[in-house]
Amino acid sequence: MHRYIPNTEADEKQMLNSIGAKSIEDLFVDIPKNLRLEKNLNIHGPLSELELSNHMKNLSNSNKSVDDLVCFLGAGAYDHYIPSIVKHLAMRSEFYTAYTPYQPEISQGTLQVIFEYQTMICSLTGMDVTNASMYDGATACVEAAIMAVESARRDSVVVSSTVHPDVRKVLKSYMRFRDVEVIEVDMTDGVTDIEKLKSLVGSNIAGVIIQNPNFFGIIEDMTEIEKITHANKSVLINYVDPISLGILKSPADYGVDIVVGEGQSLGNSMSFGGPYLGFLATNSKLMRKMPGRIVGQSDDVDGKRAFVLTLQAREQHIRRYKATSNICSNQGLNALIAAIYMTTMGKKGIKEVAEQSAKKAHYAMNQLTKTGKFKLLFDKPFFKEFALTSSVESTRINKGLLHHNILGGYGLDKDYPELKNGLLLCVTEKRTKEQIDKLAQVMEVI
Amino acid sequence: MKDYNSLIFELSKEGRKAYSLPPCDVGETRLDSLIPSSFLRDDEVDLPEVSEVDVVRHFTNLSTKNYGVDTGFYPLGSCTMKYNPKINEDMAALSRFSDIHPLQPEETVQGALELMFNLDSMLSEITGMERVTLQPAAGAHGELTGLMIIKAYHENRGDKKRNKIIVPDSAHGTNPASAAVAGFEIIEIESDKNGAVDLEKLKAVLSDEIAGLMLTNPSTLGLFEQNIKQIADLVHEAGGLLYYDGANANAIMGIARPGDMGFDVIHLNLHKTFSTPHGGGGPGSGPVGVRKDLVQFLPIPTVEKKDAKYVLDYDRPHSIGKVKSFYGHFGVAVKAYAYILSMGGDGLKNASQEAVLNANYIMNKLKKYYYLPMDQVCKHEFVLSGLLDNENHVSTLDVAKRLLDYGYHPPTIYFPLIVSDAIMIEPTETESVETLDSFIDVMIKISEEAKENPEILKTAPHDTNVRRIDEVKAARNLILKWDKNKQ
Incomplete structure (x- = not known):
């Protein structure tokens, strides 16, 4: 029997008896024979909990999380701190x-x-x-x-x-x-x-x-x-x-x-x-x-x-x-x-998260545009994301950043072909000055 | 803690806080030097000001006013409230599943893509379909996606007059609603006396304006639609497609497959058949499967395997497009994938067998006390039609409310609509015979109370946190949020 199915064979027998059926098969007589699946499902398992856990961990280890990488990616999903x-x-x-x-x-x-x-x-x-x-x-x-x-x-x-x-x-x-x-x-x-x-x-x-x-x-x-x-x-x-x-x-x-x-x-x-x-x-x-x-x-x-x-x-x-x-x-x-x-952050916390994100994003923008290699794509007031442009393709920048375990920005040309080399970066309250400085330093030499 | 009755806003006190953040390390700048003050708010958002302990106790106390599968038996028909394995929660919470960004480069999310690819194959194998998309967020969203695919199929053939969908009167309420949202006109057909599709009535409405038929099998009465092959042939001959509502798939895993029955488009509910928790009303997940020639219409992106790498494929010109941001409820998919591997192919079949056994067991014991309109072998659920010999006019609602006093979640009531005073019972395979026996005893006891002391039913529940609630007042005097100024 399976750990998620409590009925024992003895239970089964007693239950069938009380229904007046000889076997489980009797309960499926209403499904026409020509519709019955004549083979076993080709699905791996059953796995014990330990086997499952090992398999899942292995599988997950083919991913890199935002604990493995420093995330500057936003574009609709955001790496804010979760208490x-x-x-x-x-x-x-x-x-x-x-x-x-x-x-x-x-x-x-x-x-x-x-x-x-x-x-x-x-x-x-x-x-x-x-x-x-x-x-x-x-x-x-x-x-x-x-x-x-x-x-x-x-x-x-x-x-x-x-x-x-x-x-x-x-x-x-x-x-x-x-x-x-x-x-x-x-x-x-x-x-x-x-x-x-x-x-x-x-x-x-x-x-x-x-x-x-x-x-x-x-x-x-x-x-x-x-x-x-x-x-x-x-x-x-x-x-x-x-x-x-x-x-x-x-x-x-x-x-x-x-x-x-x-x-x-x-x-x-x-x-x-x-x-x-x-x-x-x-x-x-x-x-x-x-x-x-x-x-x-x-x-x-x-x-x-x-x-x-x-x-x-x-x-x-x-x-x-x-x-x-x-x-x-x-x-x-x-x-x-x-x-x-929202309850945990409360009146002050929601403001502080927003404020820190905005301030850090503006600091990052200033650091990244200092030498002129990267320019702000649009010079407009922004919140926690901003788009840069340069002579370097965004996929190349992201690849270079990944070498340093940094998750770079979103390449805008996928959706806006006219914004070639546009890179959308996001900075939340989780990022530190040190991480932002590193980002600027790596991007400067790609 | 039965008496805990505070709203979080009533606990709020100026100056308290439950969060901590490191100091801002990029220098002291005034916000209005970065963002023009015309864009900034003058006030603060009116959220609670409470301590961390306040938050913990508040939500813990609220949770104890709830009843979940972990609390007790939950025979809610059509909802498949089976046990939600704990290990699956742990697996979905693994940091390298839960803390990955949907737009990361593909080489950094190979494990996630592999899982999605494999889950597609597993669900295709279970249902007999060619491919499955994981994008739809819930059952109803799956229905909508499937109907969009059906419409796209006809349009792609240059057949633009098929604007009608047939829905039996026994269908789940979302079926006609989904068809309406997909822009179809709905043709309802009356079921026969056994709640099955009436072939003559079906023939009468089939025409070259019919895009398809939506059906669940087993039906909402818990009975297998025995003429399904004929139904499929009739619909196909008329040029329509057959849509399978997978809400009742827990009866047939490894036993029969919608693909083999002639269904062209299907959806499954991972939060029913595949053990992912209902979350108090979501998140669900409603993957949609299709036969081979419809694969081209699936939402973008699909996950493909190319040269031993998993990739997202957006280059699908016939796709209906996107129905949701990103790729669906990945976190739910992880749990369903873990469940399927925990069970294995034979285990899934056994789950369906035991679900059917449990349902038949209860049905046979209760039919002496409650009216059973369709007295034949049932599948994973069955429908009673109120009490037998009900001279005191005790309603199905009264029976349901009395069950609360005895510590059970009631069955689904007043559905399907074609059975009066319906009581729809689905025990699932994860309940023991002892649990079923206790429930049966209580149901019998309630039927006795209905004769001897009907008042106790009509005024039930008596032992819950709150008793019957004035729904008319709630709708008439709308209070939809807490208002500080009205306290």
């Missing part, structure tokens, strides 16, 4: 082995955590309301675009080319099948081209999607964009880095209608791209168009404060045929991690 208690608390198995909180009386832990998560995401973004999380930043952005299409009743959305390339790709995949046109607005000098935006935003445009800080780390001037968007009665969608909101003005201050973003940097490990969490927050006007699960406060029959899933009328299991979103499972555990992270 020890985050993982300890998220590994409470009452949290991670539970299902979606459909039975609220025995799910108050999960429900209250989501309520607190909702409160903190609203504080961070300045918005009225948020849901219990989406799959990731990219799909959250898609859901926001669909909200815009549904509420404006128009059939096109505008997205800035300074929005993360993956986000734009996911947006296009989804919208292709919904017959919604996705129009990209060009950039000028690393930011959304305001004049072009103005010319594109017409009566067919349901929403405008801007990333801020944008893919190049640059802080977009939202004031003008907000005027253009709202003058056209379109929905303004902002894709934001939650850490940046520790120091930057909140999207609500700019009059944004829907705020989305990738929540990985709120305490979630990079884990080769997932699982992360997307967040989506909006104003009360659009609240009922918001997809996903939402937790509300109520009382139980004894008048005790209690939490419960609410606004379910929007959920897919009720609007089966008219659903505008099909999300069911979301990222509960990742939202829990984000909640623990």
